Amino acid sequence: DAEITQSPRHKITETGRQVTLACHQTWNHNNMFWYRQDLGHGLRLIHYSYGVHDTNKGEVSDGYSVSRSNTEDLPLTLESAASSQTSVYFCASSRDRVAEAFFGQGTRLTVV
Amino acid sequence: DQQVKQNSPSLSVQEGRISILNCDYTNSMFDYFLWYKKYPAEGPTFLISISSIKDKNEDGRFTVFLNKSAKHLSLHIVPSQPGDSAVYFCGENRDDKIIFGKGTRLHILP
Numbered sequence: 001d002a003e004i005t006q007s008p009r010h011k012i013t014e015t016g017r018q019v020t021l022a023c024h025q026t027w028n029h030n031n032m033f034w035y036r037q038d039l040g041h042g043l044r045l046i047h048y049s050y051g052v053h054d055t056n057k058g059e060v061s062d063g064y065s066v067s068r069s070n071t072e073d074l075p076l077t078l079e080s081a082a083s084s085q086t087s088v089y090f091c092a093s094s095r096d097r098v099a100e101a102f103f104g105q106g107t108r109l110t111v112v
Numbered sequence: 113d114q115q116v117k118q119n120s121p122s123l124s125v126q127e128g129r130i131s132i133l134n135c136d137y138t139n140s141m142f143d144y145f146l147w148y149k150k151y152p153a154e155g156p157t158f159l160i161s162i163s164s165i166k167d168k169n170e171d172g173r174f175t176v177f178l179n180k181s182a183k184h185l186s187l188h189i190v191p192s193q194p195g196d197s198a199v200y201f202c203g204e205n206r207d208d209k210i211i212f213g214k215g216t217r218l219h220i221l222p
Binding site for chain 1: 118146148153154155156157158161201203206208209210211212214215
């Protein structure tokens with residue numbers, strides 16, 4: 001079955017370290033997204049991509065970057081982790097504008 | 113400025129009764145609104161959507177109503193069941209990306 005997977009599921013890192021969260025989907029979807037979920041803020045869009053080599057900033061992109069070298073993967077990199085980036089991160093993908101997005105199980109990141 | 117607003121952080125409803133979750137939006141141009149449901153420690157899952165050209169969409173126990181003049185949409189769940197206890201996110205799909213509200217936590221009481 002096609003799916004979207006995130007790794008790791010849990011990570012603890014130190015302030016200032018570079019961290020990369022992986023997202024892999026097997027639906028061959030063009031659109032991929034990264035969100036973070038925080039209490040009182042809901043789901044906020046970090047970065048998104050409409051296809052290979054396309055990346056766009058979302059609502060809260062500062063301190064984050066993404067790259068899209070193939071259809072299946074959209075890794076999210078925290079250049080220099082900060083305590084404010086402690087959150088649960090969700091990756092999602094969708095086929096096109098009329099289709100709903102499918103979410104991964106999430107990665108809980110703690111920056112100490 | 114928040115584009116999609118869910119002004120009720122939580123809602124408690126008796127099992128068997130109707131649950132009504134509300135969402136307000138600011139932009140007039142959009143393609144779709146979607147509702148997602150989220151259980152703890154899981155990713156959000158798609159529930160139901162409505163396009164900008166419709167006023168209502170129904171799927172089993174779930175109905176979404178769109179009032180374009182008031183820039184308001186609502187999700188009705190009838191009858192409410194214990195498994196409906198979750199956080200519900202309203203999302204605006206515009207330009208192929210979804211912007212979500214802050215969510216409403218629904219508690220179904222026995």
